[in-house]
Amino acid sequence: MTKRIRLGVFEMMNPSNGMPTWTDPRGRGDDWDDLDHWVTLARELDAAGFDFLFFADTYGYATLDGRMPPEVAAHGIQFPALDPMLAIAALARETESLGFVVTSPTTVERPYATARRFATLDRLTGGRIGWNIVTGSSQATTDELFGVTEQLTHDERYDAADAFLDTCLRYWEHSWDDDAEARDRASGVYADPAKLRPVEVDGRFQRSRGIFAVPPTPQRTPVLFQAGTSDRGRAYAARNAEAVFIQGQTIASAAAHVQDIREQAVKNGRAADDVAVVTGMTVTVAPTSEEARMLRAEYEALLGLDDAAVMFAGITGLDLTGLDPEMRVVDLKTDLGQTLVQRYARQDPDMRVGQILDQFRTKAIRGFQVTGSPVEVADEIERIVDGSGIDGIMLEPTFGGLDAYRAFIELVLPILVERGRAGGGEASTLRERFSGAPRLASTHRAHGLTAHS
Ligand SMILES: Cc1cc2nc3c(=O)[nH]c(=O)nc-3n(C[C@H](O)[C@H](O)[C@H](O)COP(=O)(O)O)c2cc1C
Known part of the structure; x- marks a missing residue:
């Protein structure tokens, strides 16, 4: 059966999105902080039938030995940045049915505040919200x-993230009965107090007590995305996530990843397809193959090795420039993000530190790189999806402005629609675009929780 591909766009509210491109006239150096830029993007994606617009986000910035390297500010490497969550209500107001996924970390946020913010957005947008759960870069x-002051280890951060989500789920799913919000003017009853339940959590990572202030929203729980693909991250995803965001590198490695997540989901009592897997993808498309390759070369020429080293260090805590280039990647140890290090180690167990930077310069943290004519790109996307079992793609920008998305919409999307791969995804809530239903699947462990821990 021809599988419909969920379509998203991967963005960050900073001058470049990844490696510095803001100086290029096709970048967004002048308007990354202008709401109209994001409104235009959201409207165009909505009109084209995209499923969602995804915002990565972090409070942090890259450091080396505790200091911001000069390149970060000078070259605008994922810095400065705005909080994308604050723009979502405006973007939703300007669109009909596009979903919005916002990244928010479980480390420094508090569960109740997170639950309330996402529930507020779910109400205000009519159920078009997803939460990308991260333990934080x-x-x-x-x-x-x-x-x-309390430093948790990598795996403990995921344990805390489990507890964090539990608390949110108790508020979203168990504090209000479906019919608790009466809004009955005649009797003067806004909500039936007998149908509200206080949540009580008293655990190692948090304590929280009380009744949720937001009545049930169209989805109750936002669509639960997750990013972070270490072994512990995958276990977290298989248990909790409805959509996993990966940066696929090869069809074979993505297929193994998809299979692993699905098998682990089943072991957690869920259906294999309860968890969708979505990959990032940079598409460079032009009317001819040659033009596309020239465009890609222009883009790659903007990216520098020093900037790559700084960005890599920011994510992993590892300064590759200070290591022996002959050191084996499998011997690198980090207690920060392990996804990147494992990516290279899995790709080639004999890969050396010196080789990483070469690759990282042009790919950075991105997924599949697809360059070509419209038909070549459409063919490659189908090959990737069919060969890996992936459910969706998130387009990454090239120069940073809207051109890359517009080219995809104009040149590639019609081919995918014609082939039955895209389109026809109208739905009022974001979850319906993934599972067909507005609420969490009955197999999700949220239903096994109660208001009390
Ligand atoms: C594809 C992908 C996207 C991510 N996006 C974000 C993000 O937007 N913000 C953030 O703070 N961390 C992000 N992370 C990092 C996660 O915070 C993750 O928790 C971190 O990488 C450590 O977990 P890991 O070792 O499982 O990768 C991302 C990770 C991956 C793999």
Whole structure:
């Protein structure tokens, strides 16, 4: 059967989105902080039938030995940045049915505040909200910004993330009965107090008590995305996530990843397809193959090795420039993000540190790189989806402005629609675009929780 591909766009509210491109006239150096830029993007994606617009986000920034390297500010490497969540209500107001996924970390946020913010957005947008759950990149700087003194290990951060989500789920799913919100003018009853339940959580990572202030929203729980693909991250995803965001590198490695997540989901009592897997993808398309390759070369020429090293260090805590280039990647150890290190180690167990930067310069943290004519791109996307079992793609920008998306919409999307791969995804809530139903699947462990821990 021809599988419909969920379509999203991967964005960050900073001058470049990834490696510095803001100086290019096709970038967004002048308007990344202008709401109209994002409104235009959201409207165009909505009109084209995209499923969602995804915002990555972090409080932190790249550091080396506790200091911001000069390149970060000078070259605008994922810095400065705005909080995308604050723009969502405006973007939703300007669109009909596009979903919005916002990244929010479980490390420095508090569960109740997170639950309330997402529920507010779910209400205001009519159920078009997803939460990308992360244990956080640039954790060292984030901890300092927030004055966090208790340092958790990588795996403990995921344990805490489990407890964090539990608390949110108790508020979203168990504090209000479906019919508790009466809004009955005649009797003067807004909500039936007998149908509200206080949540009580008293655990190692948090304590929380009380009744949720937001009545049930169209989805109750926002669509639960997750990013972070270490072994512990995958276990977290298989247990909790409805959509996993990966940065697929090869069809074979993505297929193995999809299979692993699905098998682990089943072991958690869920259906294999309860978890959708979505990959990032940079598409460079032009009317001819040759033009597309020239465009890609222009883009790659903007990316520098020093900037790549800084960005890599920000994510992993590892300064590759200070290591022996002959060192094997499998021997690198980090307690920060392990996804990147494992990506290279899995790709080639004999890969050396010196080789990483070469690759990282042009790919950075991105997924599949697809370049070609419209038909070549459409063919490659189908090959990737069919060969890996992936459910959706998130387009990454090239130069940073809207051109890359517009080219995709104009040149590639009609081919995918004609082939039955895209389109026809109208739905009022974001979850319906994934599972067909507005509420969490009955197999999700949220239903096994109660208001009390
Ligand atoms: C594809 C992908 C996207 C991510 N996006 C974000 C993000 O937007 N914000 C953030 O703070 N962390 C992000 N992360 C990092 C996660 O915070 C993750 O928790 C971190 O990588 C550590 O977990 P890991 O070792 O499982 O990768 C992302 C990770 C991956 C793999």
